[in-house]
Amino acid sequence: MATSAYWRTRFQRYRLIGNRCKECGKVFFPPRFVCPACGSVKLEEYKLPERGKLVEYTVVYTAPKGYEVMTPYVIGIVELEDGVRVLAQITDVDVEDVKEGMEVEASIRRLPEQLEGGMICYTYKFRPVIK
Amino acid sequence: MVSVEGGVLRPSDDVGIAGYGVYIPIYRIKALEIARVWGKFYDHLPVEEKAVAGPDEDAVTIAIEAARYAIRRAGIRPEEIEAVYVGTESKPYAVKPCSTIVAEALGATPNVLAADYEFACKAGTEAFQTSIGLVASNMVRYAMAIGVDTAQSRPADALEYTAAAGGGAFIFTRRNCETIAYIEGSYSFVTDTPDFWRRDGDMYPSHMGRFTGEPAYFRHTTMAAKGLMSELGLRPSDFSYAVFHQPNPKFPLKLAQYLGIPLDKVKPSIVCSSIGNTYSGSSMIGLASVLDIAKPGDRILLVSYGSGAGSDAFSFVVQDAIEEKRNRAPKVSSFIYRKKEIDYSLYAKFRRKIFM
Amino acid sequence: MTCIAMREVAVVAVGYTRVSEHWDKSIKGLFIEASLKALSSAGLSLKDVDGIYVANAFAGYLQRQTNLASIIAEALGLTDTFAVSIDAGGASGGLAVHEAYRDVAHGIRDVVLVCGVEKMSEATSSDVLTAQASVEDQEYFRYTGATLHSLAALIYKTYMKRYGVKQEDVALMSILDHEHASTCQHAQYPFKITLDSIMKSPVLSDPVRVLEVVSPSDGAAAVVLCPHEKAKELGAPHVKIAASQLVRDSFNIVERGDVLAMEALVKAASRAYKEAGVTPSDIDFAEVYDDYSVMGVIAMEKLGFCREGEGVKVLKEGEAKLDGRIPINTFGGLKARGAPIGAVGVYQAVEAYLQLTGEAGANQVKDAEVGLTHGSCCFNSIAVVNIFRRCC
The missing domain is CATH 3.40.47.10 (Thiolase/Chalcone synthase)
Incomplete structure (x- = not known):
């Protein structure tokens, strides 16, 4: 991926900014250009909540090059407090700690993958809520 | 503007801390495990264990975590922050600011001052002073100072037992009923003392062994602390707590003896035994540990130390808002108890000490 | 929504290579082998072909070869024949058949060659994983x-x-x-x-x-579509779409x-x-x-x-x-x-x-x-x- 392509997605990666259809209210993450539900092009920025529950997960043992340092890692579906579901890595957990329904919150982490010239990718992951 | 009276920096307008937050990675390696790998005697290890950044963490990610908790405690919107300073000596990029990434991730961009500070382990308190100055001069309403490190250490070196990861973030604003502590003043003592350094291109820092003690750490911290007390007309007994930079658990206790401060005023801030030396994060996490338990009216002495060398001393007085605000985000103790022990092989994998 | 078939369409010939790791065959070689087998089985020649659909998902990524349809048509010596690549991951082949079916049904073309080809063996398994994931929306999927x-x-x-x-x-x-x-x-x-x-x-x-x-595979398969009436004339075994x-x-x-x-x-x-x-x-x-x-x-x-x-x-x-x-x-x-x-x-x-x-x-x-x-x-x-x- 080009550095600029990565840069364009910074708000969604850093702050979980998706968008919402002004006509029908449907929320999208990642943000969309057109609402697939009603066809409207009037979409407004929408900040997703940063907390949610883990709905389903899998443990990844075979991953693309560069991710060896992360394996085994967890990919899960997180249902956020407003009901929107996102796909994300669950971090700071041992495989055996992961439970469905566990409370998680967004955290910015770096990907093992680097862009041209060593540019570092930062993105949201979710980790257990720290009480 | 900040008035200068014989070396003390005292804000002409009162400045306070609006919120603070820390972050310590979940992973720990025991000093015994490191000693086992290198075949050392098991006696007299400097710390019990140290915090290790996970494979997806670095100074930027830790800074963002701490900063988000600071914002939560301050109860402000990220866009209200007008300055973000990140003090660290473990920048993921040699050239490219950490502060821009942190500010963007928080949502403080684009109308924000942002810069990285570097002064070994006192880069964070250096950022304190800049933030205090900007707030006192009414140039910004909220300024954030972060001290964070994922400290590097050469395998088998003495530093490997302690070089740890963690950080803290503090938001400064004009003193009001919402601030949790206000600043009475600060005092810095800086000389050219080469006790510890890393040249460009070197993976790990070099240090001068015992030279890092008396002529470096103790001289600078003592002079800064004494200078501050003398300028502010305070005595050691005026402080309820003292927070010192903690490269190991012994140095701050010895410094307390030098300054005539009872050990039980220092001990609440000492977290080094369980998380190691978090470098620029050390004074921050120490101060946060005390704010987690302090009562309104308590006076706190903070003395940082950065190799190279210099020391910044501060006096804070705790305010009423602490009682409610401290509970808005996880305390230092939560991070200390939240841990996963790893062995040396996972440590080597996480910190990319295995050549791939 | 529904294709209104003006003409009934038949598959009149097929040709294919074994699915394998064909170290000695290029993407063009595989394609030509399958296509020529198909044409000859129905007594057709390249000259009879008036349209080619190439189904392929990963040549752009694994072989750094884009513009595959023209490259292959050229290799077949068909410089002025209609040729288009269809790239829709695992749906490419089915979609190429769909396009050819539509062309023939609507009378746009008479004899259309559909050939799917893929050559995954010469990439590292890590590259194959990345190529397979490249069908997802990269500006989102990559960072998850x-x-x-x-x-x-x-x-x-x-x-x-x-x-x-x-x-x-x-x-x-x-x-x-x-x-x-x-x-x-x-x-x-x-x-x-x-x-x-x-x-x-x-x-x-x-x-x-x-x-x-x-698992990663190499292979090419071809079908020839034409109007049902023409299939009957050719006398080769055929089926209707x-x-x-x-x-x-x-x-x-x-x-x-x-x-x-x-x-x-x-x-x-x-x-x-x-x-x-x-x-x-x-x-x-x-x-x-x-x-x-x-x-x-x-x-x-x-x-x-x-x-x-x-x-x-x-x-x-x-x-x-x-x-x-x-x-x-x-x-x-x-x-x-x-x-x-x-x-x-x-x-x-x-x-x-x-x-x-x-x-x-x-x-x-x-x-x-x-x-x-x-x-x-x-x-x-x-x-x-x-x-x-x-x-x-």
Whole structure:
């Protein structure tokens, strides 16, 4: 991926900014250009909540090059407090700690993958809520 | 503007801390495990264990975590922050600011001052002073100072037992009923003392062994602390707590003896035994540990130390808002108890000490 | 929505290479081998071809070769012949057949060559993983850290929970594929496997195991389409295309609401049945897109061969075998015939032809009259359903 392509997605990666259809209210993450539900092009920025529950997960043992340092890692579906579901890595957990329904919150982490010239990718992951 | 009276920096307008937050990675390696790998005697290890950044963490990610908790405690919107300073000596990029990434991730961009500070382990308190100055001069309403490190250490070196990861973030604003502590003043003592350094291109820092003690750490911290007390007309007994930079658990206790401060005023801030030396994060996490338990009216002495060398001393007085605000985000103790022990092989994998 | 067939369309010839690791053959070489075999079997020559659809998913990534259709047409010496590449991941082959079918049905072209080709062997397995994931929306998918295996795993776990089935049940899909491939000449893995070997194979993304997943393959398959009337004139064995439907859905399985819904497949199937004037019970065999064992099981359900959650029952009771109620993946499916991704849909069309012309040999489904093929990209974010019918 080009550095600029990565840069364009910074708000969604850093702050979980998706968008919402002004006509029908449907929320999208990642943000969309057109609402697939009603066809409207009037979409407004929408900040997703940063907390949610883990709905389903899998443990990844075979991953693309560069991710060896992360394996085994967890990919899960997180249902956020407003009901929107996102796909994300669950971090700071041992495989055996992961439970469905566990409370998680967004955290910015770096990907093992680097862009041209060593540019570092930062993105949201979710980790257990720290009480 | 900040008035200068014989070396003390005292804000002409009162400045306070609006919120603070820390972050310590979940992973720990025991000093015994490191000693086992290198075949050392098991006696007299400097710390019990140290915090290790996970494979997806670095100074930027830790800074963002701490900063988000600071914002939560301050109860402000990220866009209200007008300055973000990140003090660290473990920048993921040699050239490219950490502060821009942190500010963007928080949502403080684009109308924000942002810069990285570097002064070994006192880069964070250096950022304190800049933030205090900007707030006192009414140039910004909220300024954030972060001290964070994922400290590097050469395998088998003495530093490997302690070089740890963690950080803290503090938001400064004009003193009001919402601030949790206000600043009475600060005092810095800086000389050219080469006790510890890393040249460009070197993976790990070099240090001068015992030279890092008396002529470096103790001289600078003592002079800064004494200078501050003398300028502010305070005595050691005026402080309820003292927070010192903690490269190991012994140095701050010895410094307390030098300054005539009872050990039980220092001990609440000492977290080094369980998380190691978090470098620029050390004074921050120490101060946060005390704010987690302090009562309104308590006076706190903070003395940082950065190799190279210099020391910044501060006096804070705790305010009423602490009682409610401290509970808005996880305390230092939560991070200390939240841990996963790893062995040396996972440590080597996480910190990319295995050549791939 | 529905293709209004002006002319009846026939598949009049097929040609294919074995699915394998063809170290000595280039992407062009594979294509030409399959295409020439197809043309000559119907007594046609390159000069008769007035349109070429090239189905391919990964040449742009793995061979750094874009503009594949022109490159291949040129290699065939056809400089002024219409040639277009179709790139839709695992739906490429089915979609290429769809395009050719439309051209012929509407009288735009008479003899159209459809050839799917893929060459995955010469890339590292890491490159193959990245290429396969490149069908997802890169500006989103790349930074999630997810893999296709992990998405399949999420679907798999949801499926097992909802219907109370075990992995040992779902994995029967791979056993079925291998059983059918064991007598298939063109299969990449022509041998049987056991449940024990599947359950002992490494976990890629829990619960998905190596022996439930496609492997990188090389291969090319070609079909020649023409009006039914012309097929009769040529005198070569031929079958009719009774329906061809393509439907799409969100790439992001999490956004779909229910990860098991597979709405695109449900819609494509129902439209295809309507177009062909048949019901699921009229289908004599089906080639389903089982890039993961669980996806094959789900496909059987969504295609209406059994009720939701009863896919494993079909497998357990042997109904999907060659002599069963609804034979599935009669030459080994993606798992065992092999999955040169962009070519899969054309291999499926070839297999439908072989069944319906009675040329399926040991894999022949008795009295097969109507066959169905299913192509998919990104867990049915694109679903293609084509239906073929025997000509008397």
